[in-house]
Amino acid sequence: MTKVTEGGISHGVQDVGKSNLEFPILAKAFVRQDSVHDFISSDSDADFIALSGSKSNVVTLELNSKFMVVDPWPYFVAILDSNAAETRPLDVLANKVNLVAIYDSCDVLESQQLALDPAYTAVCSVAVPPARLICVKRAPKPMANGNLLLGSLNTYGSLSLINKPAEYSRWNPLEGLNIAETLRDTLLPEVNIAKIKDFKNYQEYINPAWITMFAWLPDDSSTTGQHVLVLGTASGSLWLLTISADVKTLLSHQETKTSLGRICHIQAFKDLLLVGDSNGLIHLYQLPEKGSKAPVLVKPLWEKADRMGLQMAVITECPIKECYYITCCKAAHLLTWSMPRTGNTECLKARIYVGGMKITGLCSLGNSSYAAGTSGSYLHRVQIIHENNQLSLQMQSIAMGVLQDFQVMGLNSSRHKNLMTLFLYRNKEYMSESVSQKNQLLMQVLKVGNQDPLAQLISHLKSNNPMNHYTDLLAELRLHVFAEENWQRYMDYGPLDSFQFTDSATESQLQQLQIKFHVLQYVLRLQSSHLQLTVHIQKSQDELQLLLAMLNITHIRLRLNFIGSFSKRTPFQEQATKCLLEEAHRLMNKVKANFTDKHALGSTANAFVQQVGNHIQLLHKNLGIPVIANPQEKLVHRCSVSFVEISPSLERRYCSLCDRQILFEMENLRELYESGRYLNCPVCHGSFAAEMLNA
Structure with missing residues (x-):
């Protein structure tokens, strides 16, 4: 060592x-x-930070790439105002015993320890000390309605579950399941109050119900589902609670008694569980993949009781x-x-x-x-x-x-x-x-490091991962553009005449166009915020208009190629095929009308229309759909994936990055993609979010 x-x-x-x-x-x-106290950032989960440096208010930071030039701060701040008095779940237990008699029976050291005990002072003190946050942690998976789920624990053992939609500025408490009360009243056995006569009995009575730390078990799956919560108590026990996706029902529970004292730290990583107690001991546990979920002790990493809790x-x-x-x-x-x-x-x-x-x-x-x-x-x-x-x-x-x-x-x-x-x-x-x-x-x-964020984004981007997975790279790229660091390089990145559309459309080409879209958007934001750069705005706006046509038609070609591989198509595939072809003709007509030969991008636009036009004609023939060269222009909302008309509704599904709307019925849209494919926005590659009435 x-x-x-x-x-x-x-x-x-x-x-x-x-x-x-x-x-x-x-x-x-x-x-x-x-x-403020040590380790103010109590929890960090990739691009999410939860702060615990407040007496009661929860403050969280969500990394995003939507900030403006005038305020280039890449985190979205959300809070929960806990002005209302926090519940103290241990008061119910403390009020059942004679605390005065227990205090009188204590020796000097025990009386000092009892006088500092929050469960004792909450009942016996004239002025109850205010609660302070111990830790705040986010669940790895969203709730059934798509909201983020957060847990916050205070010094009185009250574990609150709160939620909010992504990028909202306020957290809201969840009604229904109360973790601390469920542990106290349902999961723990009843105790004979008459036998609690001294300090040791009091600790054995209070500590099992006292939640001193918690963690969420990691879950890398992309679907919503159950949440697994790990509780650490003052008695050294670990509880694994499985909670339903809507966080209203406790599905299962399991207790593991350890040799540790008051647990003060729990950290989960894959199938590992790192646990530390207030005496300074550190143990490493492992969770079996299948069957019993009881943690198994792998190794005591630190066995010296140095009183320095992890x-x-x-x-x-x-x-x-x-x-x-x-x-x-x-x-x-x-x-x-x-x-x-x-x-x-x-x-x-x-x-x-x-x-x-x-x-x-x-x-x-x-x-x-x-x-x-x-x-x-x-x-x-x-x-x-x-x-x-x-x-x-x-x-x-x-x-x-x-x-x-x-x-x-x-x-x-x-x-x-x-x-x-x-x-x-x-x-x-x-x-x-x-x-x-x-x-x-x-x-x-x-x-x-010294790596270029644009180069990193190009090398890391995968078709099955949404652009939200690369928020930190997008945020750094946006910060570099807004700082005007070699911004001309970003203006010249990916010229549209460098893209060729003679061959069949590929996912790789679509991703290149999507990266160009993000870079061009950031450049436009910068140009619109600086007077000396406004002369470039019209050029960038025209470039964006042509780029959007390239993006959508490339997406349409990919989807039609996939649909054409079926000998028999579903009713929705038939409907989407007609809508996709009509949208392709609408886009080509707009490009021809807006980009004449005299336009700076005229030659690029004409070459693009000729190249994709031949392929669209071939798709008409292969799919057996008659050509409608001039489809009707209607001011209706269309799905950005299938271009099927969207009916008015109070519920909607949209891209979390560019806000483009899609059909609410995701199962229909999955018919346009390979099995197991993660659906992303065809324009910006962002993931989809939903607004529901019960959210």
């Missing part, structure tokens, strides 16, 4: 001899947090070494274990002293690297060196001038590790001139 002592480190920093790293700042903002950990998977890297914070030390995925290979471990008194921020920058911030205003990159069956850690400073006046309070990395969000708090009293400034948390979005 590699150990580094504080005496061997200059100013708490151990470098590997290289120059300091630089992470450029792309965006800044502030958020209100009135109870606050932050990161688990990553390295496909090259075929192992998991588990990194935990202990004061100012990072402890790392390599856990093999299969076989009986030895578990390796390493340790490094980061500097200062305590690590206050940790996130992964890759499979084997991390960013770590300290209360002493240092920021480092830590690299895992795994060679010759040995594990070691190397550290390199990240240069940040702002850290002279601020200390790190949280770190989060995006899905593709191209962006890192840094949370900072003023460390000098004179900098907080008012109460509002004292409760402000500075947020900065930093660029990680």
Whole structure:
């Protein structure tokens, strides 16, 4: 085990001899947090961050690529105002026993511990201490109605479930299933109150019903379904609760009693469960894939009761070494274990002293690297060196001038590790001139690495993944365009005359056009916001009009080619075939009318119409549909996938990125695609969302 002592480190920093790293700042903002404590970003799930630095208000950040030039902040902020008094589920139990008699029977240490116990003070104190958030975590899957699901836990053991549609600014409490009350009244056995006479009996009575931490089990499936919630209690038990998709019914439950004390940390990664207690112990559990869901102890990672409860950990998977890297914070030390995925290979471990008194921020920058911030205003990159069956850690400073006046309070990395969000708090009293400034948390979005976001997007984009999966790459690309960094390069990207349509349409060509659409949209936003660039707007708007025709006709050709592979077509396929062909002719007629020979894009437009026109005529012949060269122009809403007319309704399904509407009946649209294909917007490649009456 590699150990580094504080005496061997200059100013708490151990470098590997290289120059300091630089992470450029792309965006800044502030958020209100009135109870700032370590690890303010209590939960980060790819492009979603939930903050726990408030006494009661829940604040979440959703990464998006829809921000404006005048306010280039890539996160959408949503809050839940918890002004109403939070329920205290333990009060019901505490009121059933004689707390005065129990206090009188305590020795000195027990009486001190009881006097600080929230369940005791909530009942016996004249002024009840306000509840404070412990953690806030998002469920990996949406609810049955498409809403995001969030859980928030406070110091009194109250676990609240809240929900909201994506990109809405307010969270709303869910009525119905109360997790804490269900555990207290239904799942736990009844206790004989007459036998509770001393402090030990009181703890055995209260602790099993006291939820001290929770986590959601990961689920990578794209469909909505059940949610699995893991609860940790003050008695050291783990509860696995399976909840229905609408979060109204508890479907099953299972308790696993562990050798741990009061559980203070639970982290789920694939089939692994990392659990820590307030005594400082850390255990690693595994969940079987099938059958019983009871966690199985894999390895006690830390058995020394140092009273430093685990606050932050990161688990990553390295496909090259075929192992998991588990990194935990202990004061100012990072402890790392390599856990093999299969076989009986030895578990390796390493340790490094980061500097200062305590690590206050940790996130992964890759499979084997991390960013770590300290209360002493240092920021480092830590690299895992795994060679010759040995594990070691190397550290390199990240240069940040702002850290002279601020200390790190949280770190989060995006899905593709191209962006890192840094949370900072003023460390000098004179900098907080008012109460509002004292409760402000500075947020900065930093660029990680030197990779070009456009090149990354081109290499990562897959037909079965919606563009929402690449929000961090889109956000960085938009920030670069808005910062006018080599913006001429983006204006010249993917000239329309470089696209050829003589051959059959392909998914690859459609994706290239979709990326061009996003880049051109960002350029148009920039041009419309800067007076000196407005001269370019008309050119870009004409280019966008022709690009949309190219996108839609390429999509139409792909769908008609697929429908033509069937010897017998369904009624909806027949209807969609006619609508797709009519829309193709409408688009070609518009292009011919708007882009004459004198237009700058006239030659490109004419070549496009001639190339696709021949293929459309061939599709008419193969599909047996008569040619209607001039279909009627009607001002009606058409589905952007099938171009079938959409009937007026209070419910709608639309693209979550560009807001284009489609038919609400997804099962009909799936008839136009291969089996198992994920449906994306044909224009921007975004995923579809729904607005329903019961949402």
